[in-house]
Amino acid sequence: MNPLRMTPKTMRVAGHRGHSEGAPENTYAAFRKAREYAGPGVTCETDLRITSDGELVLIHDETVDRTTDGYGLVRNMTYAEIETLSAGRWFREEFAEERVPRLVDALQFAREQGIIYQLELKTYGQDDVFFPRLKALIEELGCADLLQFSSFDFVQLRALKKAIPDVPTVGLSHSRLIDPAAIALEANVDAINLEIHHFPSGEARQLHDGGIATFLHVPPPSKLKTLKTYGVDIEADVIEWIHDGQLDQLISNDVSQVLRLKDMANA
Structure with missing residues (x-):
């Protein structure tokens, strides 16, 4: 059974690089x-380097150039x-004491x-250096239940x-x-995060038919405001997709x- 498959009521709530809007x-x-927003069980997408x-x-x-005061x-x-x-x-002076987290501490x-x-x-x-270090850390901390792995590199994910x-x-x-479920099964992934502009094409249903979970990134309201003034309501579409059971995260x-x-879809 796929651990990432959900229902409209249990759909996972996730923050892109944490609550990076605030x-x-x-x-x-x-x-x-x-x-603070979502309570225990919230997923925080983040990025891993060595x-x-x-x-x-x-x-x-x-590089560290954009998100730190170093180079x-x-x-x-x-x-x-x-x-x-x-x-x-x-980001703001009030966050000046924040540091780049080590994975071991973040876990x-x-x-x-x-x-x-x-x-x-x-x-x-x-991979020959990276994978053993990652595996050893997970085994040492017993924290497989706290993790998902994601990548654009399906070959790396399979390995x-x-x-x-x-x-x-x-x-x-x-x-x-063309056939997202077949690609997911070949790569042995549990979910695929789809592109929002392609979502109406039916890929989510193809994935679910193949037992694969469907994830989606939605732009924050600050990025959707202008589109909404022109009558393009992306949030309304997302609510419908959640209500229809097409989204797992x-x-x-x-x-x-x-x-x-999520609340509007389940009202």
Whole structure:
């Protein structure tokens, strides 16, 4: 049985890089705000990279330039160098003390807070180093239940599922797929995150018919406001998709938006 398949009432609520609409992405502040909105069981999508000294860290970009007050490639920096940087000042001064989290610390935080992480893999070509470190950490902490893995690289996901079979995997795609269920089954993923503009094409139903969960990212209200003035109501479509049972997890930068849409669909 697929652990990621849900119903309209049990659909998973997720924050993109945490509640990144109201706090600096991929920080404890963003994860904490997601938890405050959605309660225990909230999923926080985040991004996983590896430092030069082998530490697994949560940061989206290849460099630290955009989301910290430092400069350089993550893979060329030690964690001792990265942990001195502010990961929040760029967002607002009140978050100046936020730091780039190590995965090991973030997992302990997740256990305390009741958070699930969807870790998007951002490290390629180092599976022989990356996978054993990740597997050892999960076994040491006994935290497979706190994780999902996601990636645009379906080949990597298939290999990772073989190495760490207890953690569900999520394929990410911006393309419209001819047979998404067949691709999901070949890659041995549990879910596929579909592109919202292609969603009406019926891929969700194809996935569900194949036993695969359907995830969707919805832009936050701040990005939808202009479209709505022209009569394009994307949120109304999402509510209908939830109500019809087509979604197993909905994610946004704004966790409060996801909760609102879920509640409206189930009213």
